Amino acid sequence: MRTHALFALLVSFVPSAIAVFADDAYHTDYHHPLVGIPQEHNTFFHRPQASSRASLLYTLSEKLILGAINPKDGAVVWRQFLNPSSNLTSSTEGFLRAGENENTVISAVGSQISAWDALDGRLAWRNEFADGVAKDLEVIEFEDGKAKKSGKDAVVLFEGDHAVVRRISGETGDVLWEHRDGSGGIPHQLSTSNSNIYLVSLSSAGRAGLKIKVTSLDPVSGRERNHYALSSEADVSTPQSILFVGANSASPIIAWSDKASKVLKVNVIGSKHISSIDIPNENGEDIKKIRVHAPHITRSLPHFLVHYQSETRNWAEVYHINLSTSTVSKAYSLPKLAGPGAFSTSTQDANVFFTRNTENELLLLSSTSHGVLARWETASAAAPQDGVAEKEHPLHGVSEVISRPDSSYAVRSALVSSAGDWNLVRNGKAVWKRTEALAGAVAAEWAELPELKDLARELEVEVHENILAAYIHRVKRHVRDLQHFPKWIEYLPTRILGALSGDEKIAESAKGFNRDSFGFRKLVIVATETGRLYALSVADQGQVIWNIKAADLKDGERWDVTGMYADNAEGLMIVQIGSGENIVVETTTGRVVSASLEGSDTGRKWFTGANEGDPVLLSSGLVPRKNITVIARGPNGEVRGKRYAGDGFATTAWEFAPSAGERIAELTVRPFHDPVASIGRVLGDRSVMYKYLNPNLLLITTVSDAKYSATLTLLDSVSGNILYTTTHHGVDTTRPIVSALSENWFIYSFWGDVVPSSDRSSPPAQSSKGYRLVTTTLYESPLPNDRGPLGPSKNFSSTSPPSTPPFIKSQAYLIPSALSALAITSTRQGITSRQIIAFLADTHAIIAIPKLLLNPSRPIDRDPTPAEAEEGLSRYQPLLEFDPKWIISHKRDVIGAQKIITSPALLESTSLVFAYGIDIFGTRVAPSMAFDILGKGFNRMQLIGTVVALGAGVAFLAPMTLCVAGKSEDYQLEMADFVKFPEFVFRSAVDS
Amino acid sequence: MLLSTFTYTLLLLLLIPLASTASLTLFIPPTPLLPDPSHLPPSTHATLTTLNRTYTAPLQRPSRFTFRNLTAGSYLLDVHCRDYAFGALRVDVGADAGAVEVWQTFRGNEWGNRGERLGLGEGGVVEVRPAAAKAFFEERAGFSPLALLRSPMILLAVVSMGLMFGLPYMLDNMDPEMRAEFESNQKRVTSSSASPLQNFDLAGMLAGQGQGQDQQQAKGSGGGGGGGNGASGGGARRRAGN
Structure with a gap:
């Protein structure tokens, strides 16, 4: 009975030991809830409640995250992750619209069209169509004689085998009518006017180009009223050639230009007339970009603005449309200004305002006359970083204009900068900034801060000199140290106060930008797909210390970072690019050091995506150590062990090719920093099971999509010997199968389904459905106090391995939620017990599962003996429920984490955790509780x-x-x- | 053109009933645990999962989840919420005309081991209820004077303090005869316990003289009186002065 009590105590002790303390939450952890870089056509200010004047900023970003941002402080009000696939690189188009005075916003992504409550982000309705993907979405603003309903209807254009236009009820999401376009043209866009719905499609006109075809639809029945074609084949060759299809205004237009960017052609939809406008370009500059800005509200004036951008300057012209004749006339032109600029349109009642943002000023113009209504100097939001001479400029933005009764104006603009920041500028003043480019993080690595003083170096000098010289040196050093004395005195009260209140931030902030005595202050260098590098300070709530543009990428290109490596002795971060080159930056300043590190001995195994052809890594400047085996991928996805002779050339030592119909899903090695505190596990009777400790373990996951099976193979990466292999059936191969490997154990997780037995009379081979977590431990022999074939030998060799494979113990659990981005906590000496950190994609949380519970020696179908209870073993339960106290992200809503990295602190008890992908989340965990530091609990x-x-x-x-x-x-x-x-x-x- | 539109419409009309039958709506009723389901975070969603297929339904106002166009199969239904934990359900979608059946299921048990069948309510609505609220945080054991008083060490100290201060008063207020008796008792106890080993008569004990022990002790106390400590010696002297 007493053992029972002890056992119960142990079990209850484990989970409660690792929970987040209420007073640590939001202090030790940090989170950047990001939405991704906003798309210009899917971003707007909108009032979630028609009765209230307060508006929110809505966007559907490049990452297909629908977000509502509070324009006052830049905080996320709500978010919805709309990406239908887990693959973040998929190029699904998304659309976001809101009807005027509506309390919903409507999104169309892929085959789904959804309406969301603008205030709290709940789904109002959703409809799904299997026959195509959404190409455009508009909200019908006009009333068409029906009874007043709660929501304005939407029209959606789907592209599949045919172009399909559907009118969707704004109340229920049901289809009111649909129109199938059998003409075979490429559907391009929709446009609505006061009485018509127009489908703009492109039809091929032989080799010459594309003709623009406009089909007019009856909004009530969806029947085709008429159609006409515009002879645009000379100018339009791809859908991208069309500059603008004016959506949802009183007089929608189609605009395109000729290939030489000399003439702008505008058609007012509904008429067949094409107005040709000469593009003003006296200097004959090469025009890079033409953008048309027009209001989106039916009752606004039919005016529009054309923005021209050349390499060095930007200018614009404003045109008015004559509604009766459907002709376009120029109203006024705006002067050429140096540098890039961004224009945005806003409306108030019928008035149309254009906001012009340049690098250093903000101008407000009315569409009716060229007079500047208001002008503000925009102070640069961020002071330029030292060492980084980079000019940010606005790319695009949206604005909200409020005219006050005293005919003064207030303007707030949300501008997307070239650096990937989203800034809100109110009347010329920067209000907030969101670093949205971080949502595209592709790689991250820890970097140490420089030590506080080079005290160790100084002391070394004294050791090596004679007594007198050493004494003089010491006196000199002390005199030199005196200069810091006033500062030290000055900070003393702050530090004492900080120490008394237990607030380490106060105590630490006095020390400047240096390493702290606990090792909590570190940098994480993050590489984004936009070719930028960011340094985040872990101790300062993940604040961005510096950011640089590290690579020039073409449009739509992703930065292919294959690896990052921190050289903490030199304070450098080496970023490896797929093309073979590498970029070396100083970790504290972000200054690019171009020199590649010749002959650097990293001793680390690299996974490279390099194709066949030796040497694999020589071009990267990181020449591997002699006789090291590098794991490389072959041209058909096979895994190869390449042994380096030391001259940079490699021979293939072994090759692992998946069997027919299989593919390699994942490779896992032991973490770079993986110290082992004990070589054995002490059992309850004081005997020892010796751990199989091989530093060259490689776990390969191969899957067969046809057979729904996954095979895990454990290899010795030097010899290529297979140590262990196991196959699971009924595995969902479309979902990630994740694994992690450390010390002498590995874990992996997958979705396992019911597998019927081949023999009908016997029970099913696998009888449950759900996510599984399998834990496996390797020992040198199945007997305690026995090292098996290794015997008394001191060293283990991969090249002459023992004849018998290691002893394997394995147990599987059903878990309530899918795990992804597995990582293992890492502490300085490896004495602290470990936790498995994983991202729960379903509940938007990051969890830390104690490894102690995943011991495969847990007794099955019986209670543990007193000796086993002493080891900390509890009875095996097939279900491993996730205790909410294990969730280290507690109430935070973390989405899209792709990878989690961990790093040891100087304190043995603590491991730092950093997750990236879309959101950035970081914290520190103490898997065996903080035994070497006085926490806030110490009063x-x-x-x-x-x-x-x-x-x-x-x-x-x-x-x-x-x-x-x-x-x-x-x-x-x-x-x-x-x-x-x-x-x-x-x-x-x-x-x- | 007109004919083709007509054909499409006809096709669509044929398709609609097929597609719309296999749908499922879940509803979160107000419960004592969750009196107002409209306060659930917008990230709350439900998933239907089986091999290589997943359907996701975000939380829809007012507090329900709708799945449409489900294909035949046996699914695990989970409701994912930041603040509340929900139990798992089993959803079977029949191959013919999309008959949907919902069962309770128990994680960690065989899939065939179904629990209670949950009836499809009006319009095929199934109620789901949160099982528990999630508590993420660990509260620190703060300083509480009451807890301090409850600790046995403090209780012992308080009792001994009470004796220390209370006993002299009790002695002073005692009846003189009783006091004299008490003091003589105390005297005997202290002097006998002063050196029990000294007076231990091994031979006597071995000889089984248990009865004679009292006498011996009384005799021994007279001899051991001088060997007492200062305080007891003082007491003896004071008594002598009386």
Whole structure:
């Protein structure tokens, strides 16, 4: 019974030990809830409640995250991740629209069209169509005689085998009508006017180019009213050639230009007339970009602005449309300004305003006349970083204009900068900035901060000199140190206050940008797909310290970072690019050091995506150490062990090719920093199971999509020997199968389904459905106190391995949620027990599962014996429920984490965790509790209070003792007698 | 053109009933644990999962989840929510005309081991209820004076303090005879316990003289009186003065 109690105590102890403390939450952890870089046509200000004047900023980003941002402080109000596939690189188009005064926003992504409550982000309705993907979405603003409903209808254009236009009820999401376009043209866009829905499609006109075809549809029935074609084949060759299809305004237009960018052609939809406008370009500059900005509201004035951007300058012209004749006339032109600029349109009632943002000013113009309504100098939001001479400029933006009764104006613009930041500028003042480019993080690595002082180096000097020289050196050093004394004194009260309140931030902030004594202050260098590098300070809530543009990428190209390596001794970060080159930057400043590190000995195994052809890594400048085996991928996905002779050339030592119909899903090696504190596991009877500790383990996951099976193979990566292999059936291969490997154990997780037995009479081979987690441990032999074939030998060799494979112990669990991005906590010495950190994609959380529970020696179908209970083993339960206390991201909503990296702190108890992908999340965990640091639970004030109370107690009791002693007739003790205590004892003894 | 549109419409009309039959709606009713389901975060969603197929339904106002166009199969239904944990359900979608059946299921058990069948309510709506609220945080054991008082060490100290201060008063207020008796008792106890080993008569014990022990002790106390410590010696002297 007592063992039961002990066992219960142990089990209850484990989970509670690792939970996040309520007062640590939001202090030790940090989170950047990102939405990704906003798309210009899917971003707008909108009032979620028609009754309230407060508006929110809505966007559907490149990452297909629908987000509502509070324009006051840049905080996320709600987000929805709309990417239908887990593959973030898929190029699904998305559309986001909101009807005027509507309390919903409508999105169309892939085959789904959804309406979301604008205020709280709940789904209002959703409809799905299997026959195509959404190409365009518009909200029908006009009333068409129907009874007043709760939501404005939407029209969606789907592209599949045919172009299909559907009108979707704004109330329920049901289809009101649909129109199939059998003409075979390429559907391009939709446009609505006051009475018509127009389908703009492109039809091939032989070799010459594309003709623009406009089909007019009846909004009530969806029947085709008429159609006409515009002879644009000379100018339009691809759908991208069309600059603009004016959506949803009183007079929608189609605009395109000729190939030489000399003439702009505009058609007011509904008429067949094409207006040709000469593009003003006296200097004959090469126009890079033409953008048309027009209002999106039907009752606004039919004006539009054309923005021209050349390499060095930007300018614009404003045109008015004559509604009766459907002709276009120029109203005024805006001067050429140096540098890039961004224009945005906003409306207030019928008035149309254009906002012009350049690098250093913000201009507000009315569409009716060229007079500048308001002008603000825009102070550069961020002071330029030292060492980084990069100019940010606005790419595009949206604005909201409010005209006050005293005919002054207030403008706020949300601008996307070339650096991938999203800035809100109100009346020329930067209000907030969101680093949205971080949502495209592709790689990240830890970097140490420089040490506080080179004290160790100085002391070394003193050791090696003679006594006199060393003494002089020391005196000099002390005199030199005196210059820091005033500063030290100045910070002393702050530090004491910080120490008393237990707030380490106050105590640490005094030390400047240096490593702290706990090793909590580190940098994470993040590489993004946009070719930028960011340095985040882990101790300062993940704040961006510097960011640089490290690579020039073409449009739509992703930065192919294959690896990152920190050289902490030199303070450098080496970023390896798939093309073979590498970029070396200083970790504290972001300055690019172009020199590649010749002959650097990293001793690390690289996975490269390099094609066949030796040498694999020589071009990267990181020449591997002699006789090291590098794991490379062959041209058909096979895994190869390549052995380096030392001259940079490699020979293939072994090759692992998946069997027919299989593909390699994942490769896992032991972490670079993976210290082993104990070579054995002590059992309850004091015998020892020796761990199979091989530094060259490689776990390969191969899957067969046709057979729904996954095979895990454990290899010795030097010899290529297979140590262990296992196959699971009924595996969902479309979902990620993740694995992690450390010390002498590995874990992996997958979706396992019911597998019927081949023999009908026997029970199914696998009878449950759900996510599984399998834990496997390797020992040298199945017997305790026995090292098996290794015997008493001291060294283990991969090249002459023992004849028998390691002893394997394995157990599987059903888990309630899918795991992805597996990682293992890493501490300095590896003494602390480990946790498995994983991202729960379903619940948007990051979890830390104690490894102690995943011990494959847990007794099955019986309670543990006292000896087993002593080992910390509990009875095996097939279901491993996730305790909410294991969730280290607690209430935060983390989405899209792709990878988690861990790093040891200087304190053995603590491991730092950093997750990236879309959101950035970081924290620190103490898997065996923080045993080497006084946490916030240690109340310093209470300690002082106790000491004071004890002192007071002594002061109160001492006279009383004297009083009691004084009552005795023999000894009139003085206070001095207590001081002369030995004498007092002596006197007593003599007297007796 | 017109004919083709007509054909399409006809096709669509044929398709609609087929597609719309296999659908499932879940509803979160207000429960004592969750009185207002409209406060659930917008990230709450439900998934139907089986081999190589997943359907996801975000939380829809007012607090329901809708799955449409389900294909035949046996699915595991999970409701994922930041603040509440939900139990798992088994959803079987029949191959013919999309008959949907919902069962309770138990994770970690055989898939065939179904629990209670949950009836499809009006319009095929199944109620799902949260099982528990998620508690993420660990509260620190803060300083509490009451807990301090409850600790046995403090209780012992308080009792001994009470004796220390209370006993002299009790002695002073005692009846003089009782006091004399008490003091003599105390005297005997202290002097006998002063050196029990000294007076231990091994031979007597071995001889089985258990009865004679009292006498011996009384005799021994007279001899051991002088060997007492200062305090007891003082007491003896005071008594002598009386």
